[in-house]
Amino acid sequence: MIEQSIYEHLQSASELNILTQYGGKTAVFNQNAPADTDPMWAAKPQYPRIVFAADWEHSADRALGGTLSVDVFCQEQGIPPENMEPIVRNLLHGWFFSSGVETVAAQWVNSNYFTEPKNKIAGVTLTFALLGFPKMTISPDVIARINVWTAEQFPQLSVINQTELLPAWKPETGAAVYWRISATAPAGWIPDTYQTIWRTASLRGHVFAPDIASVTQTAQEIIGGLYAAKRLKKEHEAPVMVNTNNSIDPTADALRTGQMMVDATFGVIVHRVANQPLNHIYTDKIEV
Structure with missing residues (x-):
């Protein structure tokens, strides 16, 4: 509680x-x-x-x-x-x-x-x-991937919904990060095919730090790391591309808006329901 x-x-x-x-x-x-x-x-x-x-x-x-x-x-x-x-x-x-x-x-x-x-x-x-700060999920689980990536690449950060947190804490000496999804839409820059549609999830990253200088530095390092990584990978699943359109607004409200904006693009396989097969075929023989 x-x-x-x-x-x-x-x-x-x-x-x-x-x-x-x-x-x-x-x-x-x-x-x-x-x-x-x-x-x-x-x-x-x-x-x-x-x-x-x-x-x-x-x-x-x-x-x-x-x-x-x-x-x-x-x-x-x-x-x-x-x-x-x-x-x-x-x-x-x-x-x-x-x-x-x-x-x-x-x-x-x-x-x-x-x-x-x-x-x-x-x-x-x-x-x-x-x-x-609830944990948000979609398929593929973009938030889970970026949470894991952030915690692995920046072990000095506390990642909400990934890092084990104290019952009461305040980012006074270090920094904390929270990722959420603000919207999803067609990717636009990758054409859809019969079997695959491409979508972009707009992610918001919230950085909590003692001052705006620390916020800016932390956000820049994370955004730079995403551009360098290019893709968030998971075994047996398609990669999520995170190197197309990312930005920072250090003055944004850390609690409600988030200072980092990241576009995460991924493909979705379209599962089409097969037509009902013909199990019983009857023919009438007609002699001419």
């Missing part, structure tokens, strides 16, 4: 040692916090504390997306929420959370402060957009 990865990440953050404790652990909760009368609270003020919740929804282009809401509750006379907000925001914004085959990125949207005069509570709600 992605929520478990988020919970463990916040629990292990030394920056949150200023929170109160519950059951010997930092007071971070998923969905709901225990009642204030619960005996497992530490013998001191039960604030500050954090309660988060993830709301998931289907995303047309990514299959998985949603919103992460993080409520930080503070006592009016204790640590102010203005001090807590940047700490929590830095612990989640730009971070990736992985669980099994699922990976999502958290992107800060806004922060709204609130007060509860009756309970003498002040707090802040931080909202983050969650964007998924």
Whole structure:
């Protein structure tokens, strides 16, 4: 569960040692916090504390997306929420959370402060957009091939859906790459035949790195490597050509758009259904 990865990440953050404790652990909760009368609270003020919740929804282009809401509750006379907000925001914004085959990125949207005069509570709600990175497949599996190729040629990179990832990670010192398909269309530059049609899959490569210089360098190396490789090969399957039309836009949104554009061209064998054979033939003999 992605929520478990988020919970463990916040629990292990030394920056949150200023929170109160519950059951010997930092007071971070998923969905709901225990009642204030619960005996497992530490013998001191039960604030500050954090309660988060993830709301998931289907995303047309990514299959998985949603919103992460993080409520930080503070006592009016204790640590102010203005001090807590940047700490929590830095612990989640730009971070990736992985669980099994699922990976999502958290992107800060806004922060709204609130007060509860009756309970003498002040707090802040931080909202983050969650964007998924599902594994996309077609036949032939172009994405699987370029994932394997990228991981083999650039072992220093983390390739989403190929490299084993930590439950919580952030590309601060290295870089990460995600490949997806944005469209498929007739190749155009190779004529179709009776038995084979040629198609081009438009691939988008997302590069996540600490700064634009690292993004540009990483993207240039990958695109140059594809031109040099010319084809992505797999035993017993036709090759995929990747050296016709590739480009880079370092300023593109890394999360939603992707900075690398690659045309992957391949042939598709057309399987035609044979006509129903004649199994029984009868003839009448006519004498003239």
